[in-house]
Amino acid sequence: MFNKKTGKSKKININKNDKRKKTFNPNLFNPIYRIRIYAYIFTFFLVLYLVSLIFVIHQNRYFIATKINHINFVKEQVKDNQIIEENEIINNDIVKKNYGDDSPITKFVNNKISFYNLSYVPKNLINVSSDYVADIKWYQTLRTEANQALQQMAKDFFDNFWEKMVVVSAYRSYDYQVWIKSRWCSDLFCAKPWFSEHQTGLALDLWEASTQKEFLNNSKFVSYFEWMKENAYKYGFHNTYQKGVAVDWYVVEPWHWRYLGVSLAKKLFNENITFAEYYKNSK
Ligand SMILES: [Zn+2]
Numbered sequence: 705m706f707n708k709k710t711g712k713s714k715k716i717n718i719n720k721n722d723k724r725k726k727t728f729n730p731n732l733f734n735p736i737y738r739i740r741i742y743a744y745i746f747t748f749f750l751v752l753y754l755v756s757l758i759f760v761i762h763q764n765r766y767f768i769a770t771k772i773n774h775i776n777f778v779k780e781q782v783k784d785n786q787i788i789e790e791n792e793i794i795n796n797d798i799v800k801k802n803y804g805d806d807s808p809i810t811k812f813v814n815n816k817i818s819f820y821n822l823s824y825v826p827k828n829l830i831n832v833s834s835d836y837v838a839d840i841k842w843y844q845t846l847r848t849e850a851n852q853a854l855q856q857m858a859k860d861f862f863d864n865f866w867e868k869m870v871v872v873s874a875y876r877s878y879d880y881q882v883w884i885k886s887r888w889c890s891d892l893f894c895a896k897p898w899f900s901e902h903q904t905g906l907a908l909d910l911w912e913a914s915t916q917k918e919f920l921n922n923s924k925f926v927s928y929f930e931w932m933k934e935n936a937y938k939y940g941f942h943n944t945y946q947k948g949v950a951v952d953w954y955v956v957e958p959w960h961w962r963y964l965g966v967s968l969a970k971k972l973f974n975e976n977i978t979f980a981e982y983y984k985n986s987k
Contacts, residue, residue, distance in 0.1 A: 709913070713856055714715045718836075723865075728860055732802065738756065738892075741968060747868065757759065761853050768788060782968035789828075791937075793800060794853075796910070797914040800947055804820040805820075806819045806820055806824040806904075807826065807827070808820055809834050809849060809906060809964060809965050810964055810965070810968060810985065811904055811906075812951075812979065812980075812983045813899050813900065813901055813903075813904070813955040814899060814954075814980060815899045815954070816899075816953070817899070818898040818899050819898050819903060822878060822897075822898050822915075823878050824878070824903060825878075826875065826903075826905030827847075828846075828847055828848040829845035829846065829847060829875055829905055830845055830848055830851045831843060831844065831845055832844045832845065832846055832851060832854060832908070833867075834855055834858070835860045836855065836858035836860045836861070836869060837854065837855065837867055837868060837869050838851045838861045838868040838869070838870045839871050840870055840872060840912070841871075841872070841873070841897075844871050844873065844874040844875070845874055845875045845905070846874045846875055846906065846907075846908060846963075847904075847905040847906055848961075849906075849940075849963065849965075850905065850906045850908075850940075852961075853939040853940045853941065853963055853966075854869075854885050854908065856939055857869070857935070857936065857939040857941065860935070861928075861931065862886060864931060864962075865927075865928070865931075869910060870910060870911050870912070870913065871908055871909070872909045872910065872912045873902065873906075873907040873908065873909040873912060874902070874907070874909075875902060875903070876900060876902035876903060876904065878897050878898065879897075881897040881900050881902070881903065882897045886898070889945075900963055901944060901960075902963075906962055906963040906964075907944070907960065907961065907962045907963070908960075908961055909957075909960055909961075910928070910932075910959050911928060911959055913925065913959060916955065916956045916958060919958050919959060920958065923934070927957075929958050932961070934948050936961060936969070936974035937969040937970050938966070938970075939966070939969075940963050940964060940965045940966040940968075940969045941961045941962065941963055941964070941965075941969060941970045942961065942962050942964050942968075942972050942973075942978075942979055943957075943958065943960065943961055943978075944957070944960055944962045944978065944979050945957040945960055945962070946958070946978055947978050947981075951978060951980055952978050952979075953980060962979065964979065968982075977986075980981075
């Protein structure tokens, strides 16, 4: 077609449009643009997947290593004590049949004496949160017996200080302890997964402090601790780690309290001995 005004043919305009089509057009219907978007999305998820994979491998490496260590440890224990019992291996856990009960209130654990059942979970775990107990984590639990004693103790504590008793940590499962250890916490500060008193569902940490020095530098905490030292045994609680590594196997922890029942806690208080000393003497 010939345009009389411009004297140019429309054919030239059509060619111009064709040229425009060949340049990049950021339009979802443009196949090149679409492929590029798919490539970006694919790369994003690939990177996300690889990062998650590295994280999971790192976590599992420790988890698997601790399980293997536990199996070897239990085998050694069985060999040393010359106890020939039926051992069952379920999902890499050694479950000792009729060998021992992990549930007594006076069950002793330290970094040499473990639970018989690696994945022991106490029954009747109850949330500690109440009018007198502040649970600063999501959902802290203790066994019924320990929880009832804690509530009574916290009520009397409240009458003295007009403050709730603050629970920083209570029952900790085997898997949770594995996670804590995966952050490379020393054995003197954090128990290995199958050795932690927190797995009994009878131990709790009160008031937040990461070291003994930090705890004792806080005058409020010191006054709470003094009250606990004088009164906790009346409710069945004992400060498990108070004489240092040589006696108790762990560093001094003024915040860590273990429910042992009133009669044993009272006995330890009267004789001024720790649970570890009592256990050693009773063997
Ligand atoms: Zn503790």
